[in-house]
Amino acid sequence: MTVTKRIIPCLDVDNGRVVKGVKFVDIKDAGNPVEVAKRYNDQGADEITFLDITASSNNRKTILSVVEEVASQVFIPLTVGGGISSIKDIRALLNSGADKITINTAAIKNPQLIADASDAVGNQCIVVAIDAKRKINKFNELSWEIYTHGGRNPTGIDAIQWAIDMEQKGAGELLVTSMDKDGTKQGFDLELMKAINDKVDIPIIASGGVGNLEDLYNGIEIGKADAVLAASIFHFGTYTVNEAKEYLVNRGINMRVTYD
Amino acid sequence: MNTIAIIDYGMSNLSSVVKAVKYVAPNDNVIVTANSDEINDADKIIFPGQGAAKKCMQSIYDQNLDQAIKKSSKEKPFLGICMGMQVLMDYSDENKGTNCLGIIQGKVKKFKKNINTRIKIPHMGWNKIIIKKDHPVWHKIENESYFYFVHSYFTNPVEKSSVIGETNYGHIFSSVIAKDNIVAIQGHPEKSSSIGLQFLKNFIRN
Numbered sequence: 001m002t003v004t005k006r007i008i009p010c011l012d013v014d015n016g017r018v019v020k021g022v023k024f025v026d027i028k029d030a031g032n033p034v035e036v037a038k039r040y041n042d043q044g045a046d047e048i049t050f051l052d053i054t055a056s057s058n059n060r061k062t063i064l065s066v067v068e069e070v071a072s073q074v075f076i077p078l079t080v081g082g083g084i085s086s087i088k089d090i091r092a093l094l095n096s097g098a099d100k101i102t103i104n105t106a107a108i109k110n111p112q113l114i115a116d117a118s119d120a121v122g123n124q125c126i127v128v129a130i131d132a133k134r135k136i137n138k139f140n141e142l143s144w145e146i147y148t149h150g151g152r153n154p155t156g157i158d159a160i161q162w163a164i165d166m167e168q169k170g171a172g173e174l175l176v177t178s179m180d181k182d183g184t185k186q187g188f189d190l191e192l193m194k195a196i197n198d199k200v201d202i203p204i205i206a207s208g209g210v211g212n213l214e215d216l217y218n219g220i221e222i223g224k225a226d227a228v229l230a231a232s233i234f235h236f237g238t239y240t241v242n243e244a245k246e247y248l249v250n251r252g253i254n255m256r257v258t259y260d
Numbered sequence: 261m262n263t264i265a266i267i268d269y270g271m272s273n274l275s276s277v278v279k280a281v282k283y284v285a286p287n288d289n290v291i292v293t294a295n296s297d298e299i300n301d302a303d304k305i306i307f308p309g310q311g312a313a314k315k316c317m318q319s320i321y322d323q324n325l326d327q328a329i330k331k332s333s334k335e336k337p338f339l340g341i342c343m344g345m346q347v348l349m350d351y352s353d354e355n356k357g358t359n360c361l362g363i364i365q366g367k368v369k370k371f372k373k374n375i376n377t378r379i380k381i382p383h384m385g386w387n388k389i390i391i392k393k394d395h396p397v398w399h400k401i402e403n404e405s406y407f408y409f410v411h412s413y414f415t416n417p418v419e420k421s422s423v424i425g426e427t428n429y430g431h432i433f434s435s436v437i438a439k440d441n442i443v444a445i446q447g448h449p450e451k452s453s454s455i456g457l458q459f460l461k462n463f464i465r466n
Contacts, residue, residue, distance in 0.1 A: 256406040
């Protein structure tokens with residue numbers, strides 16, 4: 001008996017509304033972040049992640065009020081990512097009710113931000129997002145390179161080394177997304193997950209590529225992830241979170257199963 | 261109407277605790293305060309906390325809150341959460357050793373990495389609380405219910421009879437202590453969905 005593996009539905013939020021084809025059957029307003037978050041909480045989600053994809057930076061107030069509203073009614077950990085670049089941003093989100101924040105691009109521009117943030121608010125709040133793409137060199141050796149801006153901009157940084165550096169700086173968790181797999185529904189990049197897990201001791205959230213429940217199982221069992229993040233399989237109602245958990249429990253994974 | 265004071269000594273993000281307490285106690289007066297008089301006047305006290313032990317103790321002393329915390333923990337229902345549980349003890353191994361409030365006898369220790377189980381630190385996520393003893397805070401909460409945890413250190417109280425809940429992470433540790441009018445929990449009831457809300461409600465209604 002120990003800590004359970006976690007399932008984390010991820011919601012894209014644009015201008016205060018959940019986007020990306022959410023179409024629940026029994027939900028009044030599928031675009032309302034509170035409704036969607038409640039729905040996932042009732043299904044037994046272990047945490048919820050909001051990714052703010054609002055393009056204009058002057059809209060930060062919108063995400064703060066979304067977080068405020070959700071956190072007043074849904075009492076599981078809430079993680080918020082997207083456009084966070086300063087301790088001021090982090091504090092504003094935590095004060096609104098977020099429990100953790102994810103940082104990607106800003107950490108690459110200024111790795112010291114992770115150390116400062118971890119020092120200021122505690123490492124349990126700081127999740128570093130790693131977007132990685134496979135790379136094979138002329139000796140046919142596999143490695144992964146970090147990308148920013150949703151996978152558009154290569155950085156030349158090695159993902160495994162970066163994971164080690166970020167743990168050392170004070171990251172509390174790593175959210176690892178395979179840019180090769182994201183959106184493909186072919187499953188996580190298990191080698192990437194495992195390669196990072198072999199090198200760090202902080203929890204790893206696997207992301208990118210989930211198409212079915214076996215993918216979640218493989219992410220945990222083979223990729224050694226502590227948590228699995230998925231969007232579309234839950235949003236489109238292919239599976240509920242509870243169905244996913246039941247499947248994983250039947251395959252021997254330790255999960256928190258709720259009967260609310 | 262009761263006044264529930266949530267102590268704010270500048271060391272944590274209180275927003276989740278405040279929201280959850282307001283949610284389960286809509287008719288009570290919930291205040292967030294660093295003022296000793298307000299703490300002394302309140303009916304019930306919630307003492308949250310995050311971060312490192314040394315900084316926590318430092319900010320308690322900087323704001324002259326130690327006496328108010330000690331006094332209220334003797335006189336009225338008092339709930340310590342997470343770091344708010346740990347600093348109630350005598351001493352923590354964190355930050356090369358930190359003297360704490362000494363309200364509950366015992367020490368705070370760090371989880372050890374274990375080659376066999378390879379536990380990750382912090383202990384982050386959902387884990388079961390094994391109920392060791394009957395207590396009003398367990399009203400409508402089943403044995404081995406899941407709570408959300410985030411911590412790297414755990415309490416080891418001297419008085420084992422005060423342990424009302426245990427959790428297994430690499431080894432068994434005391435996750436809930438009750439002594440006189442104090443209840444202290446290592447997990448985060450404010451983040452533990454309906455079971456956590458029930459726990460908070462039980463504390464407030466009791």
